[in-house]
Amino acid sequence: MTELQRLRAEHAPALLAFERANRAYFAESVPDRGDAYFAEFDARLAELLAGQEAGRDHLHLIIGGDGEVLGRVNLIDVEDGSAELGFRVAKEAAGRGLATNAVRQALVLAADTYGLRLLRAAATVDNTGSRTVLQRTGFLPVGETVLDGRPAIRYVRDLGAARQRPAGA
Ligand SMILES: CC(C)(COP(=O)(O)OP(=O)(O)OC[C@H]1O[C@@H](n2cnc3c(N)ncnc32)[C@H](O)[C@@H]1OP(=O)(O)O)[C@@H](O)C(=O)NCCC(=O)NCCS
Numbered sequence: 001m002t003e004l005q006r007l008r009a010e011h012a013p014a015l016l017a018f019e020r021a022n023r024a025y026f027a028e029s030v031p032d033r034g035d036a037y038f039a040e041f042d043a044r045l046a047e048l049l050a051g052q053e054a055g056r057d058h059l060h061l062i063i064g065g066d067g068e069v070l071g072r073v074n075l076i077d078v079e080d081g082s083a084e085l086g087f088r089v090a091k092e093a094a095g096r097g098l099a100t101n102a103v104r105q106a107l108v109l110a111a112d113t114y115g116l117r118l119l120r121a122a123a124t125v126d127n128t129g130s131r132t133v134l135q136r137t138g139f140l141p142v143g144e145t146v147l148d149g150r151p152a153i154r155y156v157r158d159l160g161a162a163r164q165r166p167a168g169a
Contacts, residue, residue: 002070002098004105007059009049011069015061016041018069018090025091029127031148051076058114062089062102073102075110081117083110085157087133099129103137111159119157124150 005011020038037044051057056078062071071089085106089099110116121139123130124147131153139155146152 001065002101003063004060004073004102004109005063007048007052007061009045011061012042012045014063014067014069015045015072018072022088022090026088029124029130030088058083058109060102060106060109062093062098064093071098071102073099073106075106075114075116075119078114078116081115083114083116083119085119085121085139087130094129099133100136103133107137107157107159117159119159121155121157122147122152123155124148124152126150 007015016038019033019041023032023038026032048057048059052059056076058075058078060073061069062073064070069090070093071087073085073087075083075085077084085103087099087103089102107119110119119139121134122145123134125131134155137157139157141153142156143154144151145154
């Protein structure tokens with residue numbers, strides 16, 4: 001049983017534990033956050049919460065049955081009805097559909113609660129897991145880019161089309 005929760009200050013210890021435990025795992029697919037991220041964790045979390053308060057970002061955690069953080073799904077850089085989607089799931093919880101389910105929930109929140117009309121995302125060509133999640137949740141490839149020096153694909157998701165898709169999309 002998992003739940004998608006909007007990021008709050010009380011999540012700090014569980015979120016830090018999640019980022020620490022999965023640091024090496026995430027660094028296999030996306031750039032490492034760097035030592036400063038962990039050393040200045042509280043200050044950075046405060047900045048994130050301030051950005052969320054200002055409506056610039058919408059940040060969510062996937063919370064497990066014991067209150068542990070199993071993943072993150074973030075909508076950042078809100079502007080003109082659009083935002084950029086990012087997500088990550090703990091190694092111990094991988095391959096169970098958590099990312100796919102959480103992104104689907106975030107799509108509903110984005111359209112119904114945050115009033116967004118379009119989401120953008122990008123994944124490196126070699127990130128099969130991320131690309132699978134994006135394709136399964138209705139993101140369409142719209143071009144190529146480079147992320148961290150690696151070839152990548154840009155995607156968009158028209159939220160106006162959310163309810164016109166078949167259930168599996
Ligand atoms: C990408 C990521 C979020 C996937 O999380 P997840 O909860 O395991 O994803 P799901 O279980 O919803 O998987 C969706 C599909 O992708 C597949 N998949 C997941 N990771 C995969 C991988 N590394 N290689 C190949 N396929 C993968 C799953 O098997 C599943 O397909 P299936 O149902 O046919 O088995 C997770 O691996 C992660 O956090 N990676 C590191 C950070 C990252 O890359 N974030 C995305 C940046 S764009």
